[in-house]
Amino acid sequence: MFMNGKYLGSAVLAAIVLLQGTVKGSERDGPASDPLDPTPYRLRSAQIGQRDLPTATGTEFNPAISVIVDFTYAHITEELDDPPGFDLGGHSHSHGHEHGHGIEEGFQLREVELTFTGTVDPYFDAMAMLGFSDHGVEIEEAFITTRMLPWGLQLKAGKFLSDVGYINKQHMHDWLFADAPWMREHLFGEEGLNEIGVQLSWLPPLDTYLRLGAEVLQGESEGVANYIGPGRHEIVTLLPDTAGAPERNRWRADNGLSEKEGPRLFTGFAKMAPDIGMSHALQFGVFGGYSRAFQQEETHSSGRLETWDGDTWFGGVDAVYKYDGQGAMGHRNFVLQAEYMQRRLSLDYRSQQFADASNFVTTDANKQTWTQDGLYVQGVYGFAPRWNAGLRFDALGLTNDGYEGRGTPESFDASYRYTGQVSYAPTEFSRLRLQTSYTNMASDGHDHSDSWMIALQYNISLGVHGAHAF
Amino acid sequence: MKKILMIITVVFLAVTAHARLRVAATLPNMGMLAREIGGDAVTVRVMSPPDRDAHYLDARPSVMVALRRADIVVSVGAELEIGWLPAAIQGANNRRVQPGRPGYFEAARKVELIGEGKPADRALGDVHPHGNPHIYMDPERMAAAGYALAERFGMLDRERADQFRANAARFAQQVAGRMDVWREQVKDSPGVVTFHEDIDYLPFALGVPVHGYIEPLPGIPPTARHLRDLVSDLSGRQGVIWTVDFQDGAAGEYLSRHLDWPAVQLPSQVPIDGVAEAYFAMIDAWVKTLVAAE
Numbered sequence: 001m002f003m004n005g006k007y008l009g010s011a012v013l014a015a016i017v018l019l020q021g022t023v024k025g026s027e028r029d030g031p032a033s034d035p036l037d038p039t040p041y042r043l044r045s046a047q048i049g050q051r052d053l054p055t056a057t058g059t060e061f062n063p064a065i066s067v068i069v070d071f072t073y074a075h076i077t078e079e080l081d082d083p084p085g086f087d088l089g090g091h092s093h094s095h096g097h098e099h100g101h102g103i104e105e106g107f108q109l110r111e112v113e114l115t116f117t118g119t120v121d122p123y124f125d126a127m128a129m130l131g132f133s134d135h136g137v138e139i140e141e142a143f144i145t146t147r148m149l150p151w152g153l154q155l156k157a158g159k160f161l162s163d164v165g166y167i168n169k170q171h172m173h174d175w176l177f178a179d180a181p182w183m184r185e186h187l188f189g190e191e192g193l194n195e196i197g198v199q200l201s202w203l204p205p206l207d208t209y210l211r212l213g214a215e216v217l218q219g220e221s222e223g224v225a226n227y228i229g230p231g232r233h234e235i236v237t238l239l240p241d242t243a244g245a246p247e248r249n250r251w252r253a254d255n256g257l258s259e260k261e262g263p264r265l266f267t268g269f270a271k272m273a274p275d276i277g278m279s280h281a282l283q284f285g286v287f288g289g290y291s292r293a294f295q296q297e298e299t300h301s302s303g304r305l306e307t308w309d310g311d312t313w314f315g316g317v318d319a320v321y322k323y324d325g326q327g328a329m330g331h332r333n334f335v336l337q338a339e340y341m342q343r344r345l346s347l348d349y350r351s352q353q354f355a356d357a358s359n360f361v362t363t364d365a366n367k368q369t370w371t372q373d374g375l376y377v378q379g380v381y382g383f384a385p386r387w388n389a390g391l392r393f394d395a396l397g398l399t400n401d402g403y404e405g406r407g408t409p410e411s412f413d414a415s416y417r418y419t420g421q422v423s424y425a426p427t428e429f430s431r432l433r434l435q436t437s438y439t440n441m442a443s444d445g446h447d448h449s450d451s452w453m454i455a456l457q458y459n460i461s462l463g464v465h466g467a468h469a470f
Numbered sequence: 471m472k473k474i475l476m477i478i479t480v481v482f483l484a485v486t487a488h489a490r491l492r493v494a495a496t497l498p499n500m501g502m503l504a505r506e507i508g509g510d511a512v513t514v515r516v517m518s519p520p521d522r523d524a525h526y527l528d529a530r531p532s533v534m535v536a537l538r539r540a541d542i543v544v545s546v547g548a549e550l551e552i553g554w555l556p557a558a559i560q561g562a563n564n565r566r567v568q569p570g571r572p573g574y575f576e577a578a579r580k581v582e583l584i585g586e587g588k589p590a591d592r593a594l595g596d597v598h599p600h601g602n603p604h605i606y607m608d609p610e611r612m613a614a615a616g617y618a619l620a621e622r623f624g625m626l627d628r629e630r631a632d633q634f635r636a637n638a639a640r641f642a643q644q645v646a647g648r649m650d651v652w653r654e655q656v657k658d659s660p661g662v663v664t665f666h667e668d669i670d671y672l673p674f675a676l677g678v679p680v681h682g683y684i685e686p687l688p689g690i691p692p693t694a695r696h697l698r699d700l701v702s703d704l705s706g707r708q709g710v711i712w713t714v715d716f717q718d719g720a721a722g723e724y725l726s727r728h729l730d731w732p733a734v735q736l737p738s739q740v741p742i743d744g745v746a747e748a749y750f751a752m753i754d755a756w757v758k759t760l761v762a763a764e
Binding site: 119122125145147148149150152153154201202203205206207208209211271273275278279281283322324326328329330385386427428467468469470 | 518519521522523526527528529530531532534535538539552553554555556557558560561562563564565568569570689690691716717718
């Protein structure tokens with residue numbers, strides 16, 4: 001139905017175009033030439049409408065608005081839990097059941113994203129992105145960037161996706177696959193490293209691209225900076241009273257976690273790109289970060305509370321190569337990108353049990369160092385105009401040192417995922433993608449479980465086309 | 471100490487006073503214009519090669535390198551570079567080239583555009599609400615933009631403002647001379663069909679009829695139905711089929727076979743270091759195809 005409409009539109013427009021072509025052609029016979037007139041040019045320019053409009057690209061005070069809608073249908077053979085080493089605190093979110101961008105079984109309107117961008121005044125640009133989903137409205141990003149700092153400096157402040165690595169700061173519609181690489185999802189958090197804070201970046205005036213940056217962030221991302229803070233742990237039990245009727249017993253004690261005011265997370269990154277010609281682009285990055293706080297807790301129905309409280313270091317490298325194949329609509333373009341990162345959690349572990357209704361006694365305590373890593377490699381090639389196909393390899397927990405039970409060191413297995421996608425983009429405003437993946441996920445002990453997923457994604461953008469950052 | 475400071479100051483002033491303006495040009499044609507207007511008072515770095523569609527470029531890191539140290543960015547504007555230039559400027563951390571500053575120049579803002587005020591409706595394809603941005607295919611519009619660029623260069627380097635104006639006048643003079651010749655050459659030309667609404671600026675400027683476009687809508691690749699429509703509408707008439715080097719030539723060849731019109735595929739940009747001569751040669755190559763078709 002939609003297609004018919006389009007063809008009808010094409011026919012009408014073709015007619016209009018033909019009509020305009022001939023009308024304009026006759027209208028626009030240039031001014032007659034006069035060999036005796038030596039400097040007629042300014043006059044002629046005036047005739048073709050020389051003028052001087054201000055250069056602001058025009059939205060007449062309104063911010064540029066775009067709406068992105070993402071719709072998926074998926075079939076997943078087996079819903080898998082997070083792999084060991086990445087499920088600290090029993091925090092097992094079958095992907096997407098929270099408010100991330102995971103793909104769920106069946107039809108799913110993953111997100112409606114509303115983006116506003118504009119120039120605030122001569123000093124600041126701003127952007128705000130609101131995500132509407134079944135889980136409500138969420139501010140995905142809302143930040144300002146400076147326009148007028150000297151010496152190649154730029155400051156960014158607000159809520160934003162950190163610039164560490166390559167894929168972290170990309171939004172769902174920029175991904176070359178329907179979902180995010182595991183590295184972003186499991187090592188940073190469901191929504192990547194998306195934090196409130198400030199970023200300072202510097203481009204030295206060199207002939208080679210170098211960008212250095214540092215960020216001071218609140219520290220909330222669950223993969224590297226999960227924060228709970230001091231609070232009460234409470235459970236309620238029902239026991240028969242002397243007459244056998246249920247009586248409520250309230251058990252309540254301090255969780256023992258330390259208080260750490262934000263900002264808790266500090267990151268740094270460097271990106272370097274040699275100039276390798278107009279058809280190629282290559283960028284390497286290194287990044288790292290430290291979080292003053294990483295806290296996690298797991299509650300048991302027995303009343304026991306396990307807590308982990310410490311800090312985190314993380315670091316990684318990223319590389320991306322892009323080839324501009326000069327074909328129509330992405331034909332022959334090629335992108336190869338890879339990232340690796342590792343995190344190290346240094347934690348005080350405590351297992352506490354109620355001594356009475358309002359006090360804990362520590363039953364086990366030790367120091368734990370958890371080390372996990374993850375990587376992905378992906379390549380996408382435009383095999384025809386409007387079409388591309390890509391493969392992605394994800395590995396999680398190649399190094400995967402953690403603890404079992406109440407403090408037995410354990411090296412968990414690695415998990416792997418293999419993904420392929422084919423996508424068709426009729427214009428740059430809409431895209432249809434078919435993706436399939438096979439997951440081999442480590443589970444407790446040295447078992448593995450597998451799962452297949454097949455997903456169909458439809459992603460559209462309405463309104464202003466935002467420029468794509470590299 | 472005072473003496474040393476003074477010497478340093480004098481040397482610094484001397485150096486900066488005679489420093490060349492650093493220009494980052496989005497396309498080779500804009501680089502050409504900057505070289506013509508700036509002469510030896512500017513150094514020009516062109517950010518994209520001639521054989522690429524300016525709609526679909528990337529904000530590559532080397533583009534940001536060019537913008538980082540530029541005193542002025544010279545662009546076509548009217549949203550032609552909207553897919554990459556705003557992101558590149560934001561990533562270049564250079565306050566001199568921010569939109570609204572003298573170091574941000576859009577040529578299309580200085581001349582009237584074809585198709586201004588058309589409905590901004592994407593059902594009509596990838597339309598540019600400000601009008602057709604590809605003004606570089608009209609030498610007279612380029613000359614007009616040259617005058618505006620001379621004023622802008624003059625704001626950034628006041629001592630040489632008159633030199634820039636003289637350069638603009640000289641370029642316009644050259645254009646005027648050529649346009650007279652070209653108009654005379656094509657006055658009986660039966661017309662053209664172009665692939666996209668880009669190079670049609672040239673036939674409009676020369677008074678040559680434009681019979682249609684190979685794309686059914688701007689940015690939408692040709693469909694079989696649209697090509698058949700073109701063939702049935704245009705059969706029995708005369709003309710030339712124009713496709714730019716980076717566009718798909720197959721549809722033009724199809725029309726050529728069915729209409730028995732010559733199909734040509736030529737560059738619409740000068741070589742990356744091109745000056746006016748290269749620009750006139752590029753335009754002349756297109757004009758020649760009209761002359762041959764008469």
